[in-house]
Amino acid sequence: MSTTAPSLIGRTVDRRYVVRGHLADGGMGSVYVALDQRLDREVALKIMRSDLARDTEFVARFRREARSAARLTHPNVVAVTDQGEDEQYVFLAMELVRGRTLREVIRQDAPLPAREALDIADGILQALQAAHRAGLVHRDVKPENVLIGDSGVKVTDFGLARAVTTDTLTGDSDVLLGTAAYLSPEQVERGRADERSDVYSAGLLLFEMLTGEKAFPGDSPIHVAYQHVHGTMPAPSDAVPSVPPSVDALVARATARNPDDRPANAGDFLRELRAVRAGLTPEALDAAPRASVPAPDDHERTDPLRPGSTQQISRSGPPPVARTGRRRWPLFGGLLAALLLVVGGVGGWAFTSGPLGSVDVPAVVGKQQGVAVDTVQRAGLHTKVQQVFSETAAAGTVVSTTPGAGDGQRKTDAVVLRVSKGPERYDVPSLVGKSEADARRAITDAHLKVGSVTQAYDESTPSGQVASTIPSGGSSQKPGTAVDVVVSKGKQPVTVPDVTGSPKSDAEQQLTAAGLKVTYGPEQNSDSVAKGDVISQSPSDGNLFKGDSVQLVVSKGPVMVTVPKVVGKSPGDAKAELEQLGFQVKTTYPLLVPVLFQVQGQSVDAGSQAPKGSTITIDVV
Structure with a gap:
């Protein structure tokens, strides 16, 4: 029933495992040979069936059981190295065992000599003993889960049988039939398994290795399951007379219908097996199996006389009359009547206390999922969990069931438990930087709706891209909530104000208020602009965008020059010297008529600083 595709070959799973080839298909999926690129080694990669991978309950249970199995370390256990998910694939990475499954060994080589069968059973029981000591019950011990390679006997799929419910098996009768052939009576009747259930299954494997036949063959899972509960376990020597009586007794004890009559766990069964093997001679252990020869049909043989037979032959009487087809009709009729009685009995059991019987559904609404599943299963019913949203029920509790509490339900049908996922909420996607079209699609895909779409200037988001949303990205909302979108028009344009001639502080305040940044060039002297005022700006006008910069040049005032002493000099020399230094010169005559033609005073004291050009x-006298 594998739903995994052959196209997996060549694919890289979880960016780590390169699938190289197909190994086998099973009830849970398909197994591939894959290269672990991280550790550069080959592994067995089990890819779960797609229908199981979509079942959230199964995936959660699978993770828990895979982690439990990964903690189990033993030479006879196939090691679990990794588990995870990649898109639609749920996978399990395991140790790759090169060899054959026990199923292939039985098909090709069985019946096996007692020594070989006991040796293989020894390895199986060692693996189960390690699991039982760790508190794990396998629940699905069957030939397909036993691998025989160069490294000996190894058992696989520990813990995974718990992950697969009956619901996941009913879709494939072959899978269920294969599992049913090794189910213990208590698993059939009550759906419960413990260490003694694994012992029962291991005993059936030993029987099959010794005989090459299933202990309880059948054409349907119900027929096989019925035999486990009500049938009589045959002895291996019935099929293969060379099987020693002590081995017959060992198989009978392991497969006792009452769990209390079996070894308590795999360790106890292993000790009994080794004791039996030690008591056998090499000849008995290595004797070639001899299967019983089927008796010929009645019309091809003469009935032999056996000791104790009630059949008598008269010496004087007429010879027996040859049997004809007409004489056999009564026998056929009797067989048919007996068959009808058996079928009727099985049918009556099946539709009453058997798997087709009806059980009232217990009340589990409001209970935690685990408690509810356990309650329904203890009532003898199967469960199927559906995850649903609820505004009122706490996450993880049962919202409703189908059928409802008190309704009758056949044991073969599943009770649907609808478990709350909590209120239905969806996260607003992060839309900043996306185009409007992409934002609309993302909102719709998130089960929300598009609200108002407006445009606004934004200094950090390019034009045409989403600048913000209300509610914001990442917030959790009810389905259908409107999300308002603001699309950027880019940076806002700003008219550059003219601040030349303004004091530095005033100019900076005016530019900052317009959304512009202010930078400064080197200060310059100016004869016309006072110190601390703006001489020039760049740009001087036009438009910029918010956040752009305007550079200002601030005045240091005029150039200052040291005034020389000109008192005592002639008016011409004094004027020439002052003008050469950049000063303007004004001459006055206090006495109205000059007498000495000599400078007797100057308005700026010699040695002091005066602005160039002042x-x-x-004073000339």
């Missing part, structure tokens, strides 16, 4: 007055 006027200095000299």
Whole structure:
């Protein structure tokens, strides 16, 4: 029933495992040979069936059981190295065992000599003993789960049988039939398994290795299961007379219908097996199996006389009359009547206390999922969990069941438990930086709806991209909540104000208020602009965008020059010297008529600083 595709070959799973080839298919999926690129080694990669991978309950249970199995370390146990998910694939990475399954060994070589059968059973029981000591019950011991290679006997799929419910098996009668052939009576009747259930299954494997036949063959799972509960376990020597009586007794004890009559666990069974093997001679252990020869049909043989037979032959009487087809009709009629009685009995059992019987569904609404599943299963019914949203029921509790509490339900049908996932909420996707079209699709895909779409300037988001949403990305909302979208028009344009001639502080405040940044060039002297005022700006006008920069040049005031002493000099020399230094010169004559033609005073004291270009007055007498 594998639903995994052959196209997996060549695919890389979880960016780690390169699938190289197909190994086998089973009830849970398909097994492939894969290269673990991280550790550069080959592994067996089990890919779960797609229908199981979609079942959230199964995936959660599978993770728990895989982790439990991974903790089990033993030479006779196939090691679990990794488990995970990749898109739609749920996978399990395991140790790759090169060899044959026990199923292939039985088909090709059985019946096996007692020594070989006991040796293989010894390895199986060692693996089960390690599991039982760790608190694990296999629940699905069958030939397909036993591998025989160069490294000996190894058992696989520990813990996974718990992950697969009856619901997941009923879709494939072959899978269920294969599992049913090794189910213990208590698993059939009550759906419960413990260490003694694994012992029962291991005993059936030993029987099959010794005889090459199933202990309870059948054409349907119900027929096989019925035999486990009500049938009589045959002895291996019935099929293969060379099987020693002590081995017959060992198989009978392991497969006792009452669990209390079996060894308590795999360790006890292993000790009994080794004791039996030690008591056998090499000849008995290595004797070639001799299967019983089927008796010929009645019309091809003469009935032999056996000791104790009630059949008598008269010496004087007429010879027996040859049997004809007409004489056999009564026998056929009797067989048919007996068959009808058996079928009727089985049918009556099946539709009453058997698997087709009806059981009232217990009340589990409001209970935690685990408690509810256990309650329904203890009532003798199967479960199927569906995850649903609920505004009122706490996450993980049962919202409703089908059928409802108190309704009758056949044991073969599943009770649907609808378990709350909590309120239905969806996260608003992160849309900043996306185009409007992409944002609309993402909102719709998130089970929300598009609200208003507006445009606004945004200094950090390019034009045409989403700048913000209300509610914001990542917030949890009810389905259908409107999400308002703001699309960026890019940076906002700003008219550059003219701040030349303004004091530095005023200019900076004016530019900052317009959303522009202010930078400064080197300060310059200016004869016309006061110190601390703006001489120039770049750009001087036009439009910028918010956040753009305007550079200002601030005045250091005029150039200052040291005034020389000109007192005592002639008016011409004084004027020439002052003008050469950049000063303006004004001449006054206090006495109205000059007498000495000599500078007797200057308006700026010698040695002091005066702005270049300023006027200095000299007094000439």
